[in-house]
Amino acid sequence: MVLDSKIPSGSIQEKWTNHKFNLKLVSPANKLKYEIIVVGTGLAGASAAASLAELGYQVTVLTFHDSPRRAHSISAQGGINAAKNYPNDNDSIRRLFYDTVKGGDFRAREANVYRLAEVSNNIIDQCVAQGVPFAREYGGLLDNRSFGGAQLSRTFYAKGQTGQQLLLGAYSALSRQVGLGNVKLYTRREMLGLVVIDGMARGVIARNLVTGDLERFAGHAVVLATGGYSRVYYLSTNAMNCNATAIWRAHKKGAFFANPCFTQIHPTSLPLHSEQQSKLTLMSESLRNDGRVWVPKNKGDKRDPREISEEERDYYLERMYPSYGNLSPRDIASRAAKRMCDEGYGVGETGQAVYLDFSDAIKRLGKQVIEERYGNLFQMYEMITGENPYEVPMKIYPAPHYTMGGLWVDYNLMSTIPGLYVIGEANFSDHGANRLGASALMQGLADGYFILPNTIGDYFASNKFVTVKTNHEEFEKEEKSLSDQIKRLMSINGKRTVDDIHRELGKIMWEYVGMSRNEEGLQKAIQMIRDLREEFWRNVKIPGNDMDLNQTLERAGRVADFLELGELMAIDALHRNESCGGHFREEYQYEDGEAKRDDENFCYVAAWEFEDLSNWELYKEPLVFEYVKPTVRSYK
Amino acid sequence: MVKERLNLTLKIWRQASPEAKGKFVTYEVKNVSPDISFLEMFDILNEELESKGEEPIAYEHDCREGICGTCGMVINGRPHGPLQGITTCQLHMRHFKDGDVIYVEPFRAKAFPIIKDLIVDRSAFDKIIQAGGFISVNTGSAPDANTILIPKEKADLAMDAAACIGCGACVAACPNASAMLFVAAKVSHLSLLPQGEPEREIRVQKMVAKMDELGFGNCSNIAACEAECPKEIKITNIARLNREFYRAKFLSEIKE
Numbered sequence: 001m002v003l004d005s006k007i008p009s010g011s012i013q014e015k016w017t018n019h020k021f022n023l024k025l026v027s028p029a030n031k032l033k034y035e036i037i038v039v040g041t042g043l044a045g046a047s048a049a050a051s052l053a054e055l056g057y058q059v060t061v062l063t064f065h066d067s068p069r070r071a072h073s074i075s076a077q078g079g080i081n082a083a084k085n086y087p088n089d090n091d092s093i094r095r096l097f098y099d100t101v102k103g104g105d106f107r108a109r110e111a112n113v114y115r116l117a118e119v120s121n122n123i124i125d126q127c128v129a130q131g132v133p134f135a136r137e138y139g140g141l142l143d144n145r146s147f148g149g150a151q152l153s154r155t156f157y158a159k160g161q162t163g164q165q166l167l168l169g170a171y172s173a174l175s176r177q178v179g180l181g182n183v184k185l186y187t188r189r190e191m192l193g194l195v196v197i198d199g200m201a202r203g204v205i206a207r208n209l210v211t212g213d214l215e216r217f218a219g220h221a222v223v224l225a226t227g228g229y230s231r232v233y234y235l236s237t238n239a240m241n242c243n244a245t246a247i248w249r250a251h252k253k254g255a256f257f258a259n260p261c262f263t264q265i266h267p268t269s270l271p272l273h274s275e276q277q278s279k280l281t282l283m284s285e286s287l288r289n290d291g292r293v294w295v296p297k298n299k300g301d302k303r304d305p306r307e308i309s310e311e312e313r314d315y316y317l318e319r320m321y322p323s324y325g326n327l328s329p330r331d332i333a334s335r336a337a338k339r340m341c342d343e344g345y346g347v348g349e350t351g352q353a354v355y356l357d358f359s360d361a362i363k364r365l366g367k368q369v370i371e372e373r374y375g376n377l378f379q380m381y382e383m384i385t386g387e388n389p390y391e392v393p394m395k396i397y398p399a400p401h402y403t404m405g406g407l408w409v410d411y412n413l414m415s416t417i418p419g420l421y422v423i424g425e426a427n428f429s430d431h432g433a434n435r436l437g438a439s440a441l442m443q444g445l446a447d448g449y450f451i452l453p454n455t456i457g458d459y460f461a462s463n464k465f466v467t468v469k470t471n472h473e474e475f476e477k478e479e480k481s482l483s484d485q486i487k488r489l490m491s492i493n494g495k496r497t498v499d500d501i502h503r504e505l506g507k508i509m510w511e512y513v514g515m516s517r518n519e520e521g522l523q524k525a526i527q528m529i530r531d532l533r534e535e536f537w538r539n540v541k542i543p544g545n546d547m548d549l550n551q552t553l554e555r556a557g558r559v560a561d562f563l564e565l566g567e568l569m570a571i572d573a574l575h576r577n578e579s580c581g582g583h584f585r586e587e588y589q590y591e592d593g594e595a596k597r598d599d600e601n602f603c604y605v606a607a608w609e610f611e612d613l614s615n616w617e618l619y620k621e622p623l624v625f626e627y628v629k630p631t632v633r634s635y636k
Numbered sequence: 637m638v639k640e641r642l643n644l645t646l647k648i649w650r651q652a653s654p655e656a657k658g659k660f661v662t663y664e665v666k667n668v669s670p671d672i673s674f675l676e677m678f679d680i681l682n683e684e685l686e687s688k689g690e691e692p693i694a695y696e697h698d699c700r701e702g703i704c705g706t707c708g709m710v711i712n713g714r715p716h717g718p719l720q721g722i723t724t725c726q727l728h729m730r731h732f733k734d735g736d737v738i739y740v741e742p743f744r745a746k747a748f749p750i751i752k753d754l755i756v757d758r759s760a761f762d763k764i765i766q767a768g769g770f771i772s773v774n775t776g777s778a779p780d781a782n783t784i785l786i787p788k789e790k791a792d793l794a795m796d797a798a799a800c801i802g803c804g805a806c807v808a809a810c811p812n813a814s815a816m817l818f819v820a821a822k823v824s825h826l827s828l829l830p831q832g833e834p835e836r837e838i839r840v841q842k843m844v845a846k847m848d849e850l851g852f853g854n855c856s857n858i859a860a861c862e863a864e865c866p867k868e869i870k871i872t873n874i875a876r877l878n879r880e881f882y883r884a885k886f887l888s889e890i891k892e
Binding site for chain 1: 671673680685687696697699701703704722726728759766768771772781801825832
């Protein structure tokens with residue numbers, strides 16, 4: 001099989017316009033005949049479902065939450081990028097494109113990224129029209145701020161709750177369509193299986209999380225908008241219920257998984273403070289607009305940070321990356337923090353933290369301005385740590401946050417299974433090996449509002465569809481296999497809890513497939529994950545009944561999938577003999593510790609086909625750079 | 637410095653199904669770090685129950701950052717616990733003392749039926765939004781964002797109202813189980829903005845009618861909702877809701 005990315009020909013400025021023109025249309029009357037199943041209601045899923053229903057398609061939406069508004073997009077704090085150039089600081093579509101390709105360390109498709117930058121401005125217009133209360137200037141115009149990896153201000157924000165407000169915008173658009181009867185919404189349904197008939201995605205099977213019943217949904221296309229897989233690390237900034245099950249089950253049905261080892265470790269999370277902790281909390285990157293990152297110049301300096309004088313402080317980001325300073329991209333800032341801590345300069349009880357200090361900004365701008373900008377984040381910090389960040393510098397440390405890898409999709413956002421579309425964080429498409437801050441919201445909404453609604457019609461218009469009902473034998477077969485798996489899980493009745501095994505997996509992943517990786521560790525990790533998976537299926541314990549609301553069973557299914565995905569991440573990381581973006585292989589670095597990319601041998605998307613457990617076949621989609629020449633990615 | 641660990645007695649509402657009779661069940665949790673969150677303490681208890689083969693306590697939670705609105709327990713009689721302005725997941729154990737007895741119940745309201753243990757069905761909130769809590773704008777039809785000027789003060793007020801996370805604490809806190817603060821927050825957010833103007837009258841009428849239909853009670857100015865709201869949404873929004881409602885009913889041609 002040859003991977004066809006379907007990137008249109010022509011100059012980069014015209015690709016999307018030409019492509020749209022060349023896509024076949026479905027007439028308004030015929031749209032009614034097509035049913036689309038959308039799984040997930042985050043920014044990508046909700047915006048897609050609403051937009052598709054507005055066009056006239058029949059849309060079914062599934063979410064495992066109690067309400068579509070709970071999706072994890074809601075937690076995004078800092079902002080959303082767009083190339084509006086409202087501040088007159090020389091921004092353009094071209095520059096947003098350039099920054100994103102460079103930020104992704106030249107491992108993303110140019111055509112996709114350009115399109116993303118192109119539609120970014122429409123997103124802001126759309127959201128404002130919906131009533132998203134973005135921050136404004138006194139004259140009534142929209143305000144912008146800066147994020148990592150950019151030397152200008154292109155980030156739109158709504159206090160520290162941008163994700164919430166954008167999601168509520170998409171949720172209200174979706175709710176409107178539910179109210180109009182154009183969307184059938186099913187809450188508390190977790191997709192467990194994909195149904196493929198005659199090689200096309202024609203339905204899903206979901207578990208009703210209240211009754212335990214397996215329910216069947218048939219359609220002409222399936223859209224997965226189910227987010228990323230950082231919870232494979234157990235401790236991450238992701239919400240507790242984030243998981244990879246939907247994409248993983250689709251992967252096992254034939255959808256290739258691209259660049260699984262490209263994961264993002266976010267530099268500004270709260271450090272681990274107790275072994276009883278279940279989750280890490282993110283502090284928005286926007287804090288680095290005004291906060292300065294430092295460690296003491298003397299190793300093991302345990303003094304109160306306020307007693308450490310300017311001369312005794314190492315503002316290491318400003319020192320190492322003078323042109324971007326504290327706004328260096330996430331992978332760079334995370335690795336630098338780890339390096340400082342590994343070398344013994346870390347602070348706090350564990351030595352696994354660095355300072356993020358606002359005292360200069362407070363002196364310069366006054367406490368009130370800082371409070372206006374970051375009040376809710378400061379409050380959150382104090383709530384968790386018991387320390388007042390207006391007085392004492394914050395302590396931060398990197399944490400798993402976002403996954404650039406995901407299901408492989410072509411330019412139309414379709415996976416290698418015809419009729420299976422993947423949008424938002426669940427696909428791999430736009431961020432390469434590292435995502436820039438405030439670009440996840442942009443991509444989720446670009447996919448959902450503006451790209452998928454255009455591309456999906458071409459699939460309907462170009463294919464013949466046999467009628468499929470939910471009593472089709474493929475539904476029977478899939479349901480039987482899912483129910484057997486659930487019965488098997490329930491019958492193990494071993495000794496270890498689901499969380500206990502998940503924690504162990506998380507430790508393996510963090511240690512060997514985390515911020516820095518090496519051949520020996522990755523090989524070790526692969527074996528450890530296999531052993532742990534074997535133990536899981538022999539020794540996990542799930543109390544209760546499967547025909548009931550059973551949260552332990554829900555988690556068990558997700559951990560079972562993480563135990564397979566984790567292995568693929570390690571295999572991918574092992575095969576990629578270079579360092580790029582969030583993937584740092586210790587063997588491949590420059591003398592100063594910067595990542596050493598190998599464009600000659602690894603300038604491709606690694607797309608893995610599932611053959612069997614522990615057995616994947618690698619396909620390579622070469623990446624061609626015509627407009628941004630790959631160079632050593634310098635932020636110095 | 638080693639901080640003192642806590643040993644606690646929890647009395648937790650257990651109820652197997654909507655129809656089943658519920659009751660408080662007593663649990664002892666030992667050796668709890670004061671640095672962890674209330675829900676992390678629940679995780680410890682649940683893991684202990686699971687290792688004994690007992691069914692863990694069903695409760696909802698997700699982001700653990702106070703923004704998704706999923707979590708919600710009544711802790712010692714107060715939705716989201718004893719502190720002001722936070723969700724259950726943001727409550728930390730340092731606010732409890734060694735030896736404390738803590739009562740934990742679900743949010744109780746006729747419109748929020750119990751599903752299991754501490755999990756309630758809050759889909760009534762979604763139904764209110766579906767009835768009219770939006771601005772009708774199809775994808776692709778928006779003008780340039782900066783053609784709509786909004787005074788900063790207005791945008792800020794709208795933002796304060798839009799901060800609602802839909803957790804339902806306001807309903808749980810209200811003796812009438814009223815959803816007025818929830819509805820008021822959305823009506824305020826949208827009616828304060830020029831984009832919300834065209835549907836200003838019809839929106840408030842539809843949302844209020846749906847709220848009444850779903851079995852939420854009336855507002856009798858007790859203000860418990862404001863006191864318990866994790867996002868500290870003000871009851872001045874309820875005043876605005878009432879104004880908007882009367883304005884629509886008495887002055888507007890557009891009727892529901």
